Amino acid sequence: MYSRRSFLIGLFVLAQAGLLFRIHLKKSGKFVRQGWVLQEGDV
Amino acid sequence: MFVDFNLSVNSLPKSTDFCVVGSGPAGMTLALELERHGRSVVLLEGGGLEWSPESHELYRGDVIGDHYVALEFARARLLGGTSGHWGGWSYQLTDLAFKKKAGFEDAQWPIEKKDLDPFLPQARSVLDIGPPADEVVLDGEFGIKEFRISYSRVRFGQKYRERLASSQHITCVTNANLTGLKTDGRNVVAATVTNFMGQSGSVYAKYFVLAMGGIENSRMLLWCNHQANGHLVDSRAPLGRYWMEHPAYTVGHALVDLKIPKTEYFRPHLLLTFTEAVFRKLGILECSIALEEIPSSGTKGLLKDLICVAPKAGEWAASLAGKNIVCGTKLIIGWEQEPVWSNHVKLSETKRDRFGIPLVELHWKKTDRDRVTLEKALSQFNDFLMARNRGRLKLDDWVLGKGGYPASADDGVSYHHMGGTRMASTVEKGVVDQNCRVFGQDNLYVAGSSVFPSGGEANPTLAIVQLSLRLAEHLRNA
Numbered sequence: 001m002y003s004r005r006s007f008l009i010g011l012f013v014l015a016q017a018g019l020l021f022r023i024h025l026k027k028s029g030k031f032v033r034q035g036w037v038l039q040e041g042d043v
Numbered sequence: 044m045f046v047d048f049n050l051s052v053n054s055l056p057k058s059t060d061f062c063v064v065g066s067g068p069a070g071m072t073l074a075l076e077l078e079r080h081g082r083s084v085v086l087l088e089g090g091g092l093e094w095s096p097e098s099h100e101l102y103r104g105d106v107i108g109d110h111y112v113a114l115e116f117a118r119a120r121l122l123g124g125t126s127g128h129w130g131g132w133s134y135q136l137t138d139l140a141f142k143k144k145a146g147f148e149d150a151q152w153p154i155e156k157k158d159l160d161p162f163l164p165q166a167r168s169v170l171d172i173g174p175p176a177d178e179v180v181l182d183g184e185f186g187i188k189e190f191r192i193s194y195s196r197v198r199f200g201q202k203y204r205e206r207l208a209s210s211q212h213i214t215c216v217t218n219a220n221l222t223g224l225k226t227d228g229r230n231v232v233a234a235t236v237t238n239f240m241g242q243s244g245s246v247y248a249k250y251f252v253l254a255m256g257g258i259e260n261s262r263m264l265l266w267c268n269h270q271a272n273g274h275l276v277d278s279r280a281p282l283g284r285y286w287m288e289h290p291a292y293t294v295g296h297a298l299v300d301l302k303i304p305k306t307e308y309f310r311p312h313l314l315l316t317f318t319e320a321v322f323r324k325l326g327i328l329e330c331s332i333a334l335e336e337i338p339s340s341g342t343k344g345l346l347k348d349l350i351c352v353a354p355k356a357g358e359w360a361a362s363l364a365g366k367n368i369v370c371g372t373k374l375i376i377g378w379e380q381e382p383v384w385s386n387h388v389k390l391s392e393t394k395r396d397r398f399g400i401p402l403v404e405l406h407w408k409k410t411d412r413d414r415v416t417l418e419k420a421l422s423q424f425n426d427f428l429m430a431r432n433r434g435r436l437k438l439d440d441w442v443l444g445k446g447g448y449p450a451s452a453d454d455g456v457s458y459h460h461m462g463g464t465r466m467a468s469t470v471e472k473g474v475v476d477q478n479c480r481v482f483g484q485d486n487l488y489v490a491g492s493s494v495f496p497s498g499g500e501a502n503p504t505l506a507i508v509q510l511s512l513r514l515a516e517h518l519r520n521a
Contacts, residue, residue: 020418022443030429034352035295035437037425042356042435 045208047091048219048238055236055244056214059085061518062234062248064221064263067124068504069491069511070254071199072169076515078212085246086213087236089220089255090121092200097239101220101396104258104403108386110450111407117458118256122217123200125256125458131195131308132502133172135163139319139329140379140499146326149285149382150497153468153477162512169508170195171202181301185427186321190331192502194308222398224251224267224487226275231487237398250518252488254511257460257503260493261286261388262403264464264474264481269390277483280474283388285465287498289457290409291377292449294421294442296337298345298360299434303336303370311336313372316500317423325423327416329500330378332424334370342371349435356435374436377457378416379498380409388463409448409455459503461495472496478517479510490514 025031030039046054061077063070066088074086090098102115111117119127136159141152167173172193181187207215216236222243223235233245253260261283268275268282276282303311312335322329346364350357363369380386386408390401421442428434441449448455467473470482475494481487490511492503499506 020415021422024418024422025425028426030425032438032443034348035440036349036352036356037429037436037438038353038356039429042353 044210044214045092046214046216048216048236048244049240052238052242052244055216055246056083056085058247059083059214060248061085061250061252062087062246063252063254063490064234065089065124065254065256065259065491066122066199066215067254067256067491068126068199069507070252071123071203072508072511073252073254073490073515074213075203075206076512077518078210080515080519082212082519084213085248086207086215087219087221087234087246088122088215088217091217092122092204094119094121094127097397098218104405105391105394106405106407108406108408110448110455111405112453112456114258114403114405117456118258118460121200122204122215123198126197126199126504129458129504130502131197132192133167133170133195133505134175134190134192134501136499136501136506137319137329139322140497140501144328145323147328147381149472150328150379152496153466153473159506159509159513162509165512166505166508167193169197170505171197180318181315182427182431185423185430186318187424187427188316188318190314190316191304192314194306195504196308220398221255221263222400223270224275226271226484228274230485231275250486250488250521252490252514254490257463257492258388258403258405260489260491261463262390264489265388265390266400275483275487276474276481277470279470280482281384281465281472282474283463284384284386285382285462285496286386286388286405286407287380287382287461287495288407289377289459289498289500290380290413290455291375291457292417292455293373293375293439294417295374295436295438296345297334297372297374297428297434297436298342298349298369299334299372299428300363300368301334301370301433303334303372315424317420321423325419327419328379328381328497330376330416330420331500332420333375333377334372335375337371337373342369345371345437348437353435359432360435369434376417376420377500378413378420379500381412382462382465382497383410386462459492459498461492461498461503464489464493465496466494467496479514488514488518
């Protein structure tokens with residue numbers, strides 16, 4: 001089980017790199033192209 | 044009546060029921076409400092009837108941490124306080140703002156929204172506004188709500204100047220800068236005020252209320268407590284701590300198939316937020332999303348760009364544009380900052396003002412969880428747009444990059460200064476109790492957004508006025 005400290009450090013790494021948003025996109029089949037947030041069928 | 048303390052240093056009233064320090068929305072509302080019930084008030088204003096450089100410079104200070112605007116430009120020091128240059132956006136704090144939120148133990152009020160609700164109609168009257176249109180749930184599954192705000196044009200120093208001038212019960216003393224509070228250990232006995240020539244006098248009152256603003260309330264309590272060798276504020280209280288803003292950033296642009304309402308004083312914009320259930324599911328504090336209409340040339344530019352990058356999405360948007368449905372907007376997200384101990388108001392150790400009082404040093408940083416709020420809100424809104432085919436977002440580079448936040452002009456700044464003398468049930472968690480009384484004194488109170496334990500998503504002035512009306516009722520019955 002993660003400790004609160006490990007959890008917060010993990011959150012820090014994700015949040016700092018804008019990764020939370022990117023991971024969310026990847027999981028839901030979306031992607032970013034030249035700033036536009038797109039999904040399959042858009043291109 | 045008005046007294047200019049620069050001109051008549053010996054004309055302070057000998058005694059009064061209430062001494063209110065600060066004539067912004069918090070102090071002015073309180074003074075006028077006490078007057079309405081026949082109580083005598085000395086209303087002290089550090090500035091004059093108009094802006095002056097010598098008053099303005101007293102608001103200088105340093106910000107340690109994240110990018111912020113110069114503190115002397117983030118507030119106004121004259122009759123009416125910062126309402127002299129506010130935007131007038133008025134919106135109620137939500138139910139959720141007051142409640143306990145899992146994982147955010149310190150973002151909770153010791154009172155509930157229903158404790159402020161009785162003062163809402165009168166607060167709106169003070170601000171010359173009506174109730175906004177009802178909220179509309181745009182999408183139940185995604186928990187997206189449209190909300191409207193009311194726009195106040197009230198400048199307190201202008202609107203209420205004549206009433207103060209003709210008042211039989213309020214003596215408004217301008218150019219009267221609070222420089223000390225004398226306490227006998229349990230009660231404040233007198234407030235020391237000093238004019239811009241360095242001459243001082245004392246105000247004696249049964250009750251004292253600091254309504255000096257979201258930074259100065261902390262600074263002056265810290266200073267007066269220091270002068271009183273720590274006998275003014277209970278030493279366990281987190282004085283100056285948990286200071287907050289509403290971080291707000293332009294995160295990009297959008298092409299949306301959503302109706303952008305026209306507004307009375309500003310460019311057309313659509314304000315969105317989430318339902319309480321969604322905030323709780325996402326595990327974030329409150330936020331708002333503003334879609335601000337851009338000129339049609341901007342919309343055309345976005346369309347061309349989208350057609351190049353994603354032809355099918357571009358075709359869809361262009362077909363809607365032909366029917367005048369799609370709209371190009373700027374995308375702005377603002378949110379409730381997590382209240383944390385480390386964000387605080389401190390007295391400078393090296394810089395002092397003309398009265399020998401340390402200047403303010405504001406230690407302020409957004410936390411990682413603040414960034415999580417931004418990103419999860421963005422994800423939820425994007426999911427809604429895509430699932431319902433209501434639009435596409437084009438995000439600025441910094442949102443997905445590693446460079447943190449933009450840091451120029453007033454990026455990230457809402458000019459909402461909250462916390463520092465937060466309200467709590469216990470002294471370990473707050474500086475004032477549920478009635479805004481300072482822990483450690485029986486007759487010293489604080490009014491204004493410095494008592495907010497959490498900021499919610501609403502612009503604070505309406506809640507400030509509600510709290511002052513509530514405080515007036517408490518003091519009338521004290």
